[in-house]
Amino acid sequence: MRVTQLELTNFRNIENAVVRPCDGVNIIYGDNAQGKTNLLESIWLFTGCRSFRGAKDAECVNFNSAKTQLSLDYFGEGREQNLLLSIEKTRRFTRNGIVLSSPAKVMGAFLAVVFSPVHLSLVKDGPYERRKFLDVAISQLKPKYAVALSGYNKALAQRNILLKDIVYHSELYDTLDVWEEQIAFYAAELIVQRVGYVNRLRDFTTEIYGGISNKKETLDIAYEEACSTGANKKEEIRAGMRDLLRAARKTDLATGSTSVGPHRDDLSIQIDGLSARSYGSQGQQRSAALALKLGEAAVIRNFTGEQPVALLDDVMSELDTSRQNYILNHIKDWQVFITCCDPRSVKNLKYGQAIRMQNGAIV
Ligand SMILES: Nc1ncnc2c1ncn2[C@@H]1O[C@H](COP(=O)(O)OP(=O)(O)O)[C@@H](O)[C@H]1O
Ligand SMILES: [Mg+2]
Structure with a gap:
């Protein structure tokens, strides 16, 4: 291009x-x-x-x-x-x-891929930035992913509203089923796509980071589910997610927010086995962010030609x-x-x- x-x-x-x-x-x-x-x-x-x-x-x-x-x-x-x-x-x-x-x-x-000083937050900041990175990267390759993500966010917002309402209107309790069913449906789609994407990205970023660091250090990335269903197949993740949501109802009613699901997941970034976020130097963090971005470009080329x-x-x-x-x-x-x-x-x-x-x- x-x-x-x-x-x-x-x-x-x-x-x-x-x-x-x-x-x-x-x-x-x-x-x-x-x-x-x-x-x-x-x-x-x-x-x-x-x-x-x-x-x-x-x-x-x-x-x-x-x-x-x-x-x-x-x-x-x-x-x-x-x-x-x-x-x-x-x-x-x-x-x-x-x-x-x-x-x-x-x-x-x-x-296109972009790398700017704001992308250092990819390594330095909380999981939100890394989820956003995955979401944007996958959306560029698979526009349907963006649709699933938007469906997920809407269903999640509805469940959260409902959790707060149930405190005053206990008769609404059974309505949770509907939103949890939808959340589980979209969650399975998001998790399968994100895991697949990270698997594609992984070898490229490791190779590029090796090059940047002159083969002295090793970078490794992995998709990290905050609360895993233990399943790999979409249908199984969906069923597992439904169970996790149901099991979390009591906790979630107390906080008024949803504690399980891919909106809590992260991308782990390790250099020589240590978290780049917690232990990486400025230079290592910058190189790791750059390796992710150049890796993103490699995946796009691989996927689209x-x-x-x-x-x-x-x-x-x-x-x-x-x-x-x-x-x-x-x-x-x-x-x-x-x-x-x-x-x-x-x-x-x-x-x-x-x-x-x-x-x-x-x-
Ligand atoms: N909507 C806008 N209309 C006019 N000027 C703008 C607008 N948004 C930003 N700027 C100006 O653009 C300049 C920053 O441009 P930028 O591309 O970030 O600079 P740099 O060359 O340092 O990368 C600032 O002077 C800012 O005031
Ligand atoms: Mg500038």
Whole structure:
């Protein structure tokens, strides 16, 4: 997958810009707060995912305007394609001239992976960030997963409301069956997909981390169920989850929240057998997060046959030369967008083009 042209109108501080990237490494450089990350963010939005900065869509519209318009020409699935994205309070996508009935329909059309300083939270913070990583990564590959996830979250929210209501209306108790049945149905789907995804990702991340750390350390990841049914098959997980929910009713009624299910699960990340979150150094945590992200790209390529576009925000300057070398070598056949303050900080780059950003403009 390659971006051939990107046109931005009123996207954050970029009022008007046209970028024609090269197929290899594109360095976007300039001082702080000039719009480098904004440019990466605009490309990322074409994956159909939320902003990697956690921003709401409306925040992406230029302060002086009511509407953002982005146009992406790219090569994917063996042909030239175009996506248009307009943001005016909400998003609207047009793919090859056809308006999509919902923004979720764009998922899978344009594939990218992004790594930015916020992704350090993947290793450093609580399990929520890691579940989000899995959810976004799987949704890009299997749009149906996003549907199951949304079904799960809705059923879970309903059960939680009900748990609180039952305290005052005990006659509602039997209604728990309905929501638990739904939660169990979607939970089985989520768990099977997440376990399958982590199994695919595992070898890639271990290999990449080995490369980054110069074979001195070993990274291992695993899907960790907070409360496991002990089953592997979807039907069995579903039945097991139904039992777990039923058994947890008493505790859950006391707290007004649901204590079992994949919304409590985690992705374990260990370096040489120790939790990277609890024991990893800054450098190890950064390398582990990067290995997960580059691994994510490898899974996408494996699954779809398309090499996703890599968006690397402010990563190179933090790494020593040998780690930089490994990464640049690893991504040398991909189209990459790297932001940095000083293009010389990417010392060993012998190919590609540099784009300078100043005050929201390309100069
Ligand atoms: N909706 C918006 N409209 C106009 N400017 C914005 C908007 N959102 C962010 N900005 C500006 O964008 C700049 C930050 O851009 P960013 O891409 O993060 O910089 P950097 O070059 O350091 O990566 C800030 O000056 C900020 O005020
Ligand atoms: Mg930035």
